[in-house]
Amino acid sequence: MEVTKVLHMNGGIGNSSYAKNSLLQQKVILMTKSITNKVISTLYNNLSQGETIRIADLGCSSGPNTFLTISQLIQTIHEECKSNGQQQSPEIHVFLNDLPSNDFNTIFRSLPTFYEDLRKQNMGGDGLFVTGVAGSFYTRLFPSKTLHFVHSSYSLHWLSQV
Known part of the structure; x- marks a missing residue:
């Protein structure tokens, strides 16, 4: 059986869901925050002013x-x-990628709250565009030269080859 068809997380927000059982992954994200911040700062300062920043999160x-x-x-x-x-942050287009079995519905239902939280923190939200990209990163997911930054916290260990 193909790996991409059998690997998946428990969806939803119940007690056995990935959303409730991912503290280790959260710890890794927080541990690497300074590195990620440095890279995204450098990226931002090297882009043309007004250019939309395109970010992908593989294994979101x-x-x-x-x-x-x-x-x-x-x-x-x-x-x-x-x-x-x-005065204003650039537009940001985020591509959330995971296997088709991922619970994208829970993500999309959470977006209005996420946008509101950004507004409360005075970080906009109006210039943020989020897209779900279902598929395996074992195959090509994006056209050439469309992404500025690719993040993957806890999924690259599934790669069997570069």
Whole structure:
């Protein structure tokens, strides 16, 4: 049986769901925050002003960790804008990727709350566009030269070859 068809997380938000049982993954995201922030800052400062930043999260999962990574990246971009004297953050297009069996419905139902949280933190939300990309990163998922930054916290260990 093909690996991409049998591997999946428990969806939803119940006690046995991935969303409720992903503290180890959260710890790794938080441990690597400084590295991720440094890279996204450098990226932002090397882009043309006004250019839409396109970010992919491979193996995004579902639940709070999905939005933890995105919010960290958005916060870093927002802080770079302020330190550069820019009034407005650039548009950001985030591609959330996981296997088709991922619980994308839970992610999409959580988006209005996520956007509202960004607004409360004065980090916008109106210029953020989120897209779900179902598929295996064993195959090509995106056209050439469409992404600026690719994040993968806890899924690359599934790769059997580069």
